[in-house]
Amino acid sequence: MQVLEGMAGAPGVAIGRAICIGGERDEVYRFPLPETQIDAEIERLYAAKDQAVKDLETTRDRAATQLGRELAAIFEAHLLVLVDPQFLGAIESRIRSDLVNAEWAVDRTSKELQDRFETLEVEHLRARSEDVRDVARHLIRALAGIAHHEISELGGDAVIVAYDLTPSEAVRLGRERVIAFALERGGLTSHTTIIARSLNIPLVAGLAGVSEAATDADPVIVDGSRGRVVLHPTAAALAEYEAIRHQREQRERAFSHIRSLPAVTRDGVAVDLLANIDLPEEIHDAVRFGAQGVGLYRSEFLFIERSPELPTEEDHLATYQQLLDVIRPHPVVVRTFDLGGRKLAREMLESAEENPVLGLRGIRLTLARPDIFRSQIRALCRAGAYGDLRIMLPLVSSLEEVLRFKEIFRDVVAELEAEGLEHNPQLKIGVMIEVPSAAMIADTLAREVDFFSIGTNDLIQYSMAVDRSNEQVSYLYRPVHPAILRMIRFTVESADAAGIPVSLCGEMGADPRFTPLLAALGLRSLSVTPRVIPEVKGVIRGLALGDWEEARETCLMLSTAGEVESYLASRIAETGFQEAQEVSEPVSG
Amino acid sequence: MADPVVVEREVEIVNRLGLHARAAAKLVHLTGRFRSDVTLEMNGERVDAKSILGVLLLAAAQGSKLRLHCEGADEEEAMAAVCGLIAGRFDEGE
Numbered sequence: 001m002q003v004l005e006g007m008a009g010a011p012g013v014a015i016g017r018a019i020c021i022g023g024e025r026d027e028v029y030r031f032p033l034p035e036t037q038i039d040a041e042i043e044r045l046y047a048a049k050d051q052a053v054k055d056l057e058t059t060r061d062r063a064a065t066q067l068g069r070e071l072a073a074i075f076e077a078h079l080l081v082l083v084d085p086q087f088l089g090a091i092e093s094r095i096r097s098d099l100v101n102a103e104w105a106v107d108r109t110s111k112e113l114q115d116r117f118e119t120l121e122v123e124h125l126r127a128r129s130e131d132v133r134d135v136a137r138h139l140i141r142a143l144a145g146i147a148h149h150e151i152s153e154l155g156g157d158a159v160i161v162a163y164d165l166t167p168s169e170a171v172r173l174g175r176e177r178v179i180a181f182a183l184e185r186g187g188l189t190s191h192t193t194i195i196a197r198s199l200n201i202p203l204v205a206g207l208a209g210v211s212e213a214a215t216d217a218d219p220v221i222v223d224g225s226r227g228r229v230v231l232h233p234t235a236a237a238l239a240e241y242e243a244i245r246h247q248r249e250q251r252e253r254a255f256s257h258i259r260s261l262p263a264v265t266r267d268g269v270a271v272d273l274l275a276n277i278d279l280p281e282e283i284h285d286a287v288r289f290g291a292q293g294v295g296l297y298r299s300e301f302l303f304i305e306r307s308p309e310l311p312t313e314e315d316h317l318a319t320y321q322q323l324l325d326v327i328r329p330h331p332v333v334v335r336t337f338d339l340g341g342r343k344l345a346r347e348m349l350e351s352a353e354e355n356p357v358l359g360l361r362g363i364r365l366t367l368a369r370p371d372i373f374r375s376q377i378r379a380l381c382r383a384g385a386y387g388d389l390r391i392m393l394p395l396v397s398s399l400e401e402v403l404r405f406k407e408i409f410r411d412v413v414a415e416l417e418a419e420g421l422e423h424n425p426q427l428k429i430g431v432m433i434e435v436p437s438a439a440m441i442a443d444t445l446a447r448e449v450d451f452f453s454i455g456t457n458d459l460i461q462y463s464m465a466v467d468r469s470n471e472q473v474s475y476l477y478r479p480v481h482p483a484i485l486r487m488i489r490f491t492v493e494s495a496d497a498a499g500i501p502v503s504l505c506g507e508m509g510a511d512p513r514f515t516p517l518l519a520a521l522g523l524r525s526l527s528v529t530p531r532v533i534p535e536v537k538g539v540i541r542g543l544a545l546g547d548w549e550e551a552r553e554t555c556l557m558l559s560t561a562g563e564v565e566s567y568l569a570s571r572i573a574e575t576g577f578q579e580a581q582e583v584s585e586p587v588s589g
Numbered sequence: 590m591a592d593p594v595v596v597e598r599e600v601e602i603v604n605r606l607g608l609h610a611r612a613a614a615k616l617v618h619l620t621g622r623f624r625s626d627v628t629l630e631m632n633g634e635r636v637d638a639k640s641i642l643g644v645l646l647l648a649a650a651q652g653s654k655l656r657l658h659c660e661g662a663d664e665e666e667a668m669a670a671v672c673g674l675i676a677g678r679f680d681e682g683e
Contacts, residue, residue, distance in 0.1 A: 086640035120648050128645055
């Protein structure tokens with residue numbers, strides 16, 4: 001057995017047999033040609049172009065129906081490059097002037113173009129060099145007549161092991177009987193990875209040496225959730241992964257039919273389901289699983305990705321606009337930087353804190369170093385003019401923090417005004433309720449902010465004074481502890497009294513054992529990992545909220561988390577998920 | 590055929606994202622519909638407005654001033670259409 005570690009590109013587990021394609025990089029060789037063959041070579045170039053255009057058009061049309069317009073646009077962009085007169089003209093003149101084969105001319109020309117794109121200052125333009133590279137690969141494969149890897153003779157368990165794949169290859173292979181991808185190159189943000197996620201096919205990228213290590217028909221396990229590939233698995237490993245795979249399949253099947261149905265209880269109460277995301281690319285998962293917006297975009301990744309540099313205002317702006325574009329007309333809630341200063345490598349803000357969880361992080365860091373975070377606030381304010389964007393402040397523990405932030409925000413508005421940059425001075429500013437002190441003054445905070453989002457993970461951790469990763473005390477981490485339920489109730493009541501919306505964005509919201517109670521406590525919006533949205537929706541659709549009013553009162557009177565847990569379990573066993581499916585199936589039919 | 594006359598105009602990129610990928614694609618689709626040659630010039634660099642790579646490599650941000658040239662049988666129509674697209678912020682709804 002050989003275990004290879006890579007990056008978790010697209011989640012899921014697949015067990016199959018390796019099909020190795022393009023074992024190594026597509027090597028391109030230089031063949032000098034006699035002048036008499038040049039015209040024929042150029043004809044060959046254009047024939048390959050026509051073939052590649054045809055292939056790409058097919059892929060684009062397929063992608064449009066199977067993946068949606070957003071991803072089909074990738075191929076639209078590739079087509080435009082492929083027929084670009086400047087691109088083809090440059091290749092043609094290189095063949096003529098250097099007297100070389102078309103493959104070599106394509107390769108050289110595209111590398112020069114990629115270099116030029118990589119010198120551009122604007123990040124989203126720089127990323128277009130990936131398009132040029134992909135198009136060049138298409139052309140080169142079309143020239144070699146190997147544009148299609150014929151895999152129709154495959155069994156139902158093909159795991160594609162490759163050095164790299166173009167996005168269009170991923171689409172084509174993904175629709176055949178391919179069940180997973182294991183790639184030597186690629187990354188979390190490449191188009192190929194995004195497509196695999198959308199096709200719901202596990203993908204692991206960045207697997208050093210995988211194309212060397214695997215040979216055709218090797219048994220292989222791809223764990224796209226953990227970024228791991230197992231070659232020649234033992235019987236025990238096979239059994240373990242088979243169980244994981246089976247479980248996942250069952251769940252997916254049970255809930256796939258309700259993805260497009262509204263999240264409304266049987267007695268007509270809407271509970272909006274939004275997505276928590278870390279990477280901008282996850283916005284596509286949010287759409288796919290039917291999220292009604294992004295309830296929590298953790299902007300830390302923007303900083304981590306650029307580290308040791310800080311992201312520029314334009315980096316922020318482009319990311320926020322990208323999110324808004326995809327999820328429009330739904331909202332995007334951006335949480336400002338929520339890590340300690342130590343994660344900002346270049347700045348080295350830390351003075352070696354003894355207890356960083358209780359230290360300088362979240363809103364505290366933002367207020368301590370407005371010089372660093374001003375660019376984020378400016379970008380948020382500007383993006384607010386572009387779509388329904390909202391700011392959420394993490395780790396708020398007192399009213400002063402909110403007021404201080406609003407002062408900075410007003411400064412930024414004045415600044416943008418003076419610079420004549422479009423912005424939204426009325427941007428909605430909300431706070432995370434995740435520190436017990438904030439929950440206890442929710443009524444006061446509600447008068448100063450536009451919305452609340454209850455962050456149960458930290459709220460539980462701080463309330464119980466428990467580090468859930470510490471095995472010796474993690475038993476104390478109980479979402480339905482009476483203290484937590486009371487804080488949630490007070491927060492919801494305070495929000496209702498002030499007429500502001502309140503959401504819940506912790507893991508608790510994604511746990512079907514707790515969903516009915518949360519809805520009964522008055523929450524009309526939950527933000528969860530995109531993948532679990534269908535499951536939570538199933539629970540909501542099976543729920544008669546009226547029946548839960550009494551149950552809520554009972555829960556609030558019970559004395560321990562254990563009592564609440566067993567009470568909820570018995571209630572759910574009575575009214576349960578059985579019903580949820582009975583109710584939703586006829587509607588979907 | 591009338592003499593080929595060059596039509597020229599200065600245009601400013603007013604949409605927020607500038608000539609980014611989607612805007613550039615719209616521009617190239619539009620210019621491709623005309624027989625005239627259409628070029629864009631910025632900071633002394635002149636590119637074919639029917640070439641997606643050329644347009645993207647200009648990296649024209651919001652506020653950039655471009656010189657637009659159209660030359661050919663339908664140059665007036667091409668000029669009007671391109672100016673309309675740019676002034677209309679590429680229909681990005683901002």
